[in-house]
Amino acid sequence: MLRSIATVGAWTMASRVLGFLRDMLIASKLGAGPMADAFFVALKLPNLFRRLFGEGAFNAAFVPAFAQALTQRGPAAARALAERMAMLLTLWLAILTGLGLVFMPQLMQVLAPGFRDDPAKFALAIELTRITFPYLLLICLTALVSGVLNALGKFAAAAAAPIFFNLLSMIALFALAPFVATPAHALAWGVTISGAVQLALVMWACARAGMALNILRPPKLSPEVRLVLRRMGPGLVGAGVTQLNLAIDVIIASFLPAGSVSFLYYADRVAQLPLGVIGAAVATALLPLLAKQIHAGQPLSAHRSINRAIEISVALAVPAAVALAVLALPILQALFQRGAFGAEEARLTSQALVAYAFGLPAFVLVKIFVPGFFARGDTATPVKVGIGCVALNLGLNLALMGPLQHVGVALATGLAAWANAGLLAWLLARRGQLVWDHRLRRAVPRLLGAALVMGAVLMALKHLLDPGAGLAGIGLLAVICAVGAACYFAVAQLSGGMNVRELRRSMRR
DSSP states (O other): OHHHHHHHHHHHHHHHHHHHHHHHHHHHHHTTSHHHHHHHHHHHHHHHHIIIIIIIIIHHHHHHHHHHHHHHHOHHHHHHHHHHHHHHHHHHHHHHHHHHHHTHHHHHHHHOGGGGGSHHHHHHHHHHHHHHTTHHHHHHHHHHHHHHHHHTTOOHHHHHTHHHHHHHHHHHHHHTGGGSSSHHHHHHHHHHHHHHHHHHHHHHHHHHTTOOOOTTSOOOOOHHHHHHHHHHHHHHHHTTHHHHHHHHHHHHHTTSSTTHHHHHHHHHHHHHHHIIIIIIHHHHHHHHHHHHHHHTTOHHHHHHHHHHHHHHHHHHHHHHHHHHHHTHHHHHHHHHOBTTBOHHHHHHHHHHHHHHHHHHHHHHHHHHHHHHHHTTTOOHHHHHHHHHHHHHHHHHHHHHHHHHTHHHHHHHHHHHHHHHHHHHHHHHHHTTSOOOOHHHHHHHHHHHHHHHHHHHHHHHHHHHHOOOSHHHHHHHHHHHHHHHHHHHHHHHHHHTSOOHHHHHHHHHO
8 A cells, every 4th residue: 555655646746746837837927816816717617527526426436346346256347347437427528518618607607606796807717617628528537547547556657647737738838828818728728638648648558557448338337337326426525525615615715805716726736735645645545455455355454554544644744734834935935926926925825825734634534534435335424424514614614704815715624624534534433444553543643743843843944044935945945844854754753653664665665
């Protein structure tokens, strides 16, 4: 599991670094004004559906079924299941994409109702979203093929595919901008083109792994297909609670002063680095492993796997959250403060980043707990918890948006995430499917203590060195982060919260 986490995490880290370069270019060209707001809404809609239908609901239902077919009935049965689901997904998403293109004005009134007060921004958001919406079909098929690769234990190609999203977005910003109406149009076309490239990459990787798929195979409602479809319904909310909460954030932010959508986007992008590298990597590796262990009748192995996943997540997510909260402003200044993105934009965005950092460990833990249900074929329980948390997030948004503006939106999302993680953990524990072993009980308080010590060191260094924008600020920030990381791992090692040598040996293996 650790090797798989490292593979996914390394490629995700590369993708996130390129993503930061892309966002730095977007910030310098578009800033945080109406054009940026319109583009981020256009990007949010296909991404929301991708995470719900592709990565969320579909993978939650499909990966355990594929793993079971592969383990119990062999590769031919597993391939047939994947091909039938691919055709059904293609038909469904083609219809959804067509409806979205036709009814985009009405859809935009739901997604960003506050834009109606600015007709130019509302029209631009509709136009850009129509360009990006076909990305939904392409990237959901990419998620299906990636699920096949993950179930086969092949994680690299699926984790590397998002790199092309960032590369092609940057290329489009320079190559297409002279030929389209605005830089935002160039970015939108880059998004859609990247979907086709990512699908081609994972299809090629799947063929190399000996599981070449014919995604145009006529669909057949076999018992396995019907089971996946039944589980997809509740999985839409169970796996997509965070995405639904973020969609609510956009709706609420559209009523706030201009730039609020952009502030939340840039802050979320920074918070997504540890969430993607840690949370997504651990969850991606954990779901097929748990499914195989449970279907093979190995409950103790499943207990150990989820305990180690929690331990790894706490060891990495908590110090990341502390660092983001303490260094929020220097990070935003170093990454984005140039061109159309000024000091005030960096300050306002940093406030949202602090709020997102508060919820970061909960976001990661949700990604660990949800596979504990999905691997056992239970997609109903997470949906019940998810509906409650979506309602909680909406209530908190309405309560906090007035006094705290965009910061209240981000804080509401974090609070809802903690409620989600807490309820899922309690339900798993009540069923006897989550039992903290001695190693985890010993490690967690020591890791929390090491993170607090690191936070104090970072705070002192921030005031002492005072990094700002520009190359000098980036250099000082890198020094502060390196010292903080060394401090954290040293304290964790000395306190017994982490065995760095064991971690290094496992990574080398």
